[in-house]
Amino acid sequence: MSKNLRTKTSKFIDETTRISFRFDGKKYFGFRGDTLASALLANNIHLVGRSFKYHRPRGIMTAGSEEPNAIVQLNNNSSRTEPNVRATEIEIYEGLEASSQNCWPSVKFDIGGINNFLSPILPAGFYYKTFMWPASFWEKYEYFIRKSAGLGKSPTKPDPDIYEHKYIHCDVLIIGAGISGVMAAKIAAKNGFKTLLVDEKSYLGGSTIYQNSENFKINNQVSNSWLEKEINEIKKFKNLEIKTRTSVAAFHGYNYLLARENLTDHLPLDQRKDKTRQRLLKIRAKKVITATGSLERPLIFDNNDRPGILLSSAIKTYANLYGVACGEKNVLFTNNDSAYETAISLYQKGINIEAIIDNREEVDSKLIKETEKNNIKVYKGYTVVNTSGYKRINKISIMQLSKDGQKVTGNKIFIECDCLGVSGGWTPAVHLFTQSGGKLKFRDEDQVFIPKTYPSDQISIGSCNGDFTLDEILSSIPNKLKVFLNIKHTVYENIEVQSPFNKSKRNIWLLPSDKNIGKTKSFVDYQNDATAKDIKLALREGFRSIEHVKRYTTTGMGTDQGKLGNMHALGIISETAGSKMGELGTTTFRPPYTPLTFGTIVGRNVGEYFDVFRKTPIHEWHVKNNAKFENVGQWKRSWYYPKNGESMHDAVQRESKAARDSAGILDASTLGKIDIQGTDASEFLNRVYTNSWSKLSIGKCRYGLMLNEDGMVYDDGVTTRLSENHYIMTTTTGGAATVLGKLEDYLQTEWPELDVYLTSVTDHYATISVCGPNSRKIVSKIIPDLDFSDESFPHMSFKNVKIGKIKCRLMRISFTGELSYEINVQANYSKSLWERCMEAGKEFNITPYGTETMHLLRAEKGFIIVGQDTDATMTPIDLQMDWIVSKKKYDFIGKRSLYRSDTIKEDRKQLVGLLTENPEEILEEGAQIIADINKSPIEMLGHVTSSYYSPNLKKSIALGVVRGGKNMMGQKLIIPMENKQINVTVADPVFLDKENKRLNA
Amino acid sequence: MFLIICPYCGEREQSEFKAGGEAHIVRPKQPTELSDDEWAEYLFMRKNIKGIQFERWNHIHGCRKWFNMVRDTSNDEIKAVYKMGEKPPSI
Structure with missing residues (x-):
């Protein structure tokens, strides 16, 4: 187990800096430059997790963000824990702790593994089919289903890290810094464009940067050295910004893109303090060049998911970039020339290759010849039919393919191995392009979807556009960019390229087996455990649309969005249903391309900045005087002012009584x-x-x-x-x-x-409302010169006044039914004026009251609150406020609607007062109102909108809306509650002082 | 997110704007003369076209002016913007 599989030195790995980390509790070592995946592989660890449904042992499969299997939990049991992190992306740092997911008690012995043996009874749609009946049992099923659902654990404590958002505007954004992106960056920057180049990796140059084979040359230099010089050159450009560890998550319309820039995740823990962890970049680019490359396809055969089975390109990456051998007995399985590139790389590093299995029968190329020259056995026209080894592959069996590729023939040959590299050709990474609204076309000759039409000023170049080989890339990019950027020259004219890649490929979406398909487990989506058999079952059951098959089988619905297997799912559907690939369409790729942390999404908008609130200019006084606050819109309003540990009820009763008996004061500035x-x-x-x-x-x-x-x-x-x-x-x-x-x-x-x-x-004036029988005495103490007599200053009138040198607007208006004055004053004087009112009112026991008391007082008077006693279905007539609707006016907003056939109905819900039989009983706001409990079904007549205990009337009062309530005065109704029924009587909504004596007092 | 050219302020982010539904629905001058059906036509009936749509927009976090916009709802391409009261372009 603890074998060291580090091979010859790679210049990307700093072997002088040893880093220790823990995986599943055990300590390991790697070097600076390693990802968690490369460091584990160097320690000969392949088994890193269990699959979602069958809990099958799974290993590292790729070397990039498309990884479906090797997803781990970081820093378990800490506030910084993060689930579903791809081991292939996380760079190791001193103190890293990672653990396997979806297994219990351990990744090596997982109880859930029993699902693997139960798999014949766990087909696609198992949950839909099984838990349908009896329907009433759903709640019981749900508990267990939820328990077993989901990957990883979310943190339970607040995230201690800092995140931020940043806007970037540029002329040209280039996504992906492989050879195509680097060339595009140089062309754009040299021509004076303000350019931004981003790449999700920590290094520039994509897969070409470790392409050190003598077979691939540009201007007579090995391709990686050529590219290295180009990169060193573009780093000097002032008008080119380069961001690594930056993954574009979303490509929206009008060239608006979101990217996540990782700033500290690769640093040792002690170097992260007070630094921003991740940044969400909001990029608006005039032009976008997508150079996102391509993803190698796996091959679909029985038991194609065992630990030790990797993409052939990943094996090459681990060897060339990280200096790690993925196994000691390597076998490669391919349908194209890419695996031979891997073979040659491994051979040059002295890593043993047992054999290459090639689907193609009659095929020859420079790369194959060179491989065979190195005494590597190549089985042409063969396919892998099965693999064995539970926690690590140990053997494969191969058979000869029939001419039509539908069957296998001949004798089974067994080959022992501890690592199998698969290569099913390449899929252009068109995810971001389609997110932007781009349409795809299907290229039959190599069975790939490539961009067809661009919805904005953008272009796809390199292998994400289907230009896979070095000569295609170098010859197409200069011409394309001349047109796209409207420039005359590029720096890449007449470049000599040596690229001996044979493009022949034998594409078989689902490889045949000697077993019946019902007995095979050929995984299409590794993370969600969707097999070829599941897809075929979905089709047999009548699903046709790719979107439906996806949801039924969950193919492509994992955190990796099925980056590896989606094409195979499409291929199997089209083959089985007999439709053409191009006509079938694809499923929708949705943002984000790779998962984002919530921290990145919210940025600095956390805590008090999550939803900022507005304070009145008198707010500090309320805080000092122990006010409890209520949110009203964005405002914090004083709710009530408890004294000496009073309950809310007691405080509101005291405030309400004081306002009617002597004087109350309210901050109405909002x-x-x-x-x-x-x-x-x-x-x-x-x-x-x-x-x-x-x-x-x-x-x-x-x-x-x-x-x-x-x-x-x-x-x-x-x-x-x-x-x-x-x-x-x-x-x-x-x-x-x-x-x-x-x-x-x-x-x-x-x-x-x-x-x-x-x-x-609103913000310029503060409003102080003083109400109650003594309010006139208080306000006149402050404004002694004013004639407060009813004749001079009646209810519903206004005066310009001066308090000292401060100009105020004084209104005699009332929302409580009491004699009441509202002083409107320039906001910055309001706190001192409030304090002056308190001082003047001291002898009258002036009592500050909050919104709850305000609501109670107005309810006593039957005044409505729009939004509480009304919703968007109440006319003034429904509110019994006919008096306010002018009959004389020819028109006003809404007038014509007041006599539509619907609004003149007699049985609309209308506002009424409600009195409980027991005056001590307070109704619940929102409670239903009915007339007959025995009627079936029970007819809902309306609901309670406002309810209080009135200390002034010494009884419970309520407002409610009741169907046809206007004509039900005095009628008895029922409020059914959980354990009881409350009897109420329909009453006039004005409970207090109907004659307005208090107002005009 | 769109980039919208406000006819008063110039090019701005969509987040500064508010969409206000279908354009060129004129409030009847004499609502009281209308039948229930005619009033309902004004009040409720709105087109939801896949394709060229004439819309009202408000630069609510900018100059607060209302204006009209012609948008292809199938690909969000903005074909034209013009001030209130101006004749709609022929598209």
């Missing part, structure tokens, strides 16, 4: 305030409110209801005429912004001829 000016201001108000405004004299206030065009109540508030052409409108706290928006909309689009100007002054 009310929306809109300043309305212009010669047509009165006409404008006439059109937006239901009542008439033309006769309101200067210095008077009026309450107004605003409707939507559909006749439903939208907002309410008091508007005051300050002068001939000047009004100040108040709106509800939550409705301020939308009311302003609605008024602007009508002014700009329907009535542009009106001379009206709207300005939001």
